[in-house]
Amino acid sequence: MEFRTLRAFVEVVRQGGFSSAAKVVFATQSTVSKAVKQLEHEIGLPLLDRLGHRVTLTAAGEIVYRRALRLLAERDDLTAELAELRGLKRGTLRLGLPPIGSGVLFAPLVAVYRQRHPEIEIRLVEHGSERLNELLEAGDIDFAGLLAPIAQEFAQQAVRSEPLMALLAPGHPLAGRDTLRLGDLRDTPFILFESGFTLNRIILEACRRDGFEPTVVARSSQIDFIAGLAGAGLGVAFLPRMIATQRTQVPISLVLLDAPGTEWSMAMAWRRGAYLSPAGDAWLALLRETWSEVS
Template sequence: MNLRTLRAFVEVVRQGGFSQAAQVVSLTQSTVSKAVKSLEDELGTPLFNRAGHKVELTAAGEIAYRRALVLLSERSDMLAEINELLDLKRGRLRIGLPPVGCGVLFAAMFATYRKRYPQVDIELIEHGSKRLQECLEAGEVDLAALLIPMDEAFDYQAVRNEPLIVVLPAGHALSRRKRIDFTDLADSPFILFEAGFALNAKIMAACERKGVVPRVTARSGQIDFIVDLVAADLGVAFLPRMLAHKHQHAGIALVPLDEPHTDWHIALAWRANAHLPPAAKAWLELAREMNVG
């Protein structure tokens, strides 16, 4: 059993297929299939139920996937500790950020970090919260920006807490209200972020508490496009206050959302009890120093 085989297996699970996994690990589909078959032969049991084009884990596959994530993260920790021991001149910061809001929060910080640590290589990935959490669990990034509350497997340093703002078409009947809750919006179509964004879960949970079943008319990962859709009267959207104000224009109205437990509370997270490399520690220290947010 080798770590390359485990990486290929993990990506088949994550990507939902062999061809998609092959693209991620930069191998041919045949090589990925052989790697998974080799792992199954070594373990003496199938890891997938192969039904047509759909790939589902067997009970043994669930165990193998969980353990593979641990092994891959341990490898990452080992390399980080050795690098720190050798006091390498060229460090590496691996950080995962969601597309929502992180430009506003972290752009200036990246510039300062680069000036202060010019020899540190920065590896930045952008995903929704669900995928970032998986990357953090697997040790593929050292830090990830996630919303609070988060899994107990992570420690974190809070960054910013922003209330949500309802983004309405300028002529909407509720556009002059001082505050709005989800019962007020029961008849308005929602424009949400794409699947995998933690903000969606907060919105849907708050709707459920109010007994509101929202009608989702569109989804996007681009804030500019979401705001344009609202201005075109396709529905209403929800943004953290700092982003709503940044994108404000004459075609929309902004009204605070009056709902508990819906704040956009973002933090820098890392695996609890895992080794945190010097480059990541320096990023956390800079975030405190600059009082990001």
């Protein structure tokens, strides 16, 4: 059963005859007649009583006519919804963003996207990179802000790379240095983020390469609290330079970390080869427009 034959049948009933229906569907009277006969053949029952130039519905015809109206209306609704998707008048963009750096890197981009596509619903989730990696792999989000290295099953758009800075209390013996190595901090307690933050792994693996396991005295998911603890002398914390330089609420010393392999490299990732909705395609286009020169 095809929509074309249903449409012809409905118009014959609406217009009261084949010739008038043919004009509405832009076909010949013969074509409309064949379409109705094909429909009757498929159903196995007559749908119309043909009395001269007039037609009336049989009992089967009344049922088919009522159902056909619903099917054609659903078809029209489906076409309209798909057109709205293509025109970005509806849809959902599911973004996974990390707590570190999103305010600087992604908040302005989300605002631009919203301004361009106000009908798109933006669903945001915030987790550390490890959890975002899991959500992206499972298809629960469309894009995720992840730290390098990024798994091969994901495509990516590089966003920004920053060195890490050590956050120390002004009175710390190393606070006046221009740069320091992780080995210089082996006797200083570490303040890290909660589990699930890739930045922790980057720091701890670099310490092990330098031959020591740091003492971790506190963990938190709040950047300001971590900075406050470091400024109060509890230990040393680490943040990307662009984030660390904004921590001016408390007296604190920032020292550039000279440790290969500890760069904070953020990228926006998505599943390689996966279907992207029109809303996702528009986000990807904005990513590339914004960071096309980032390698």
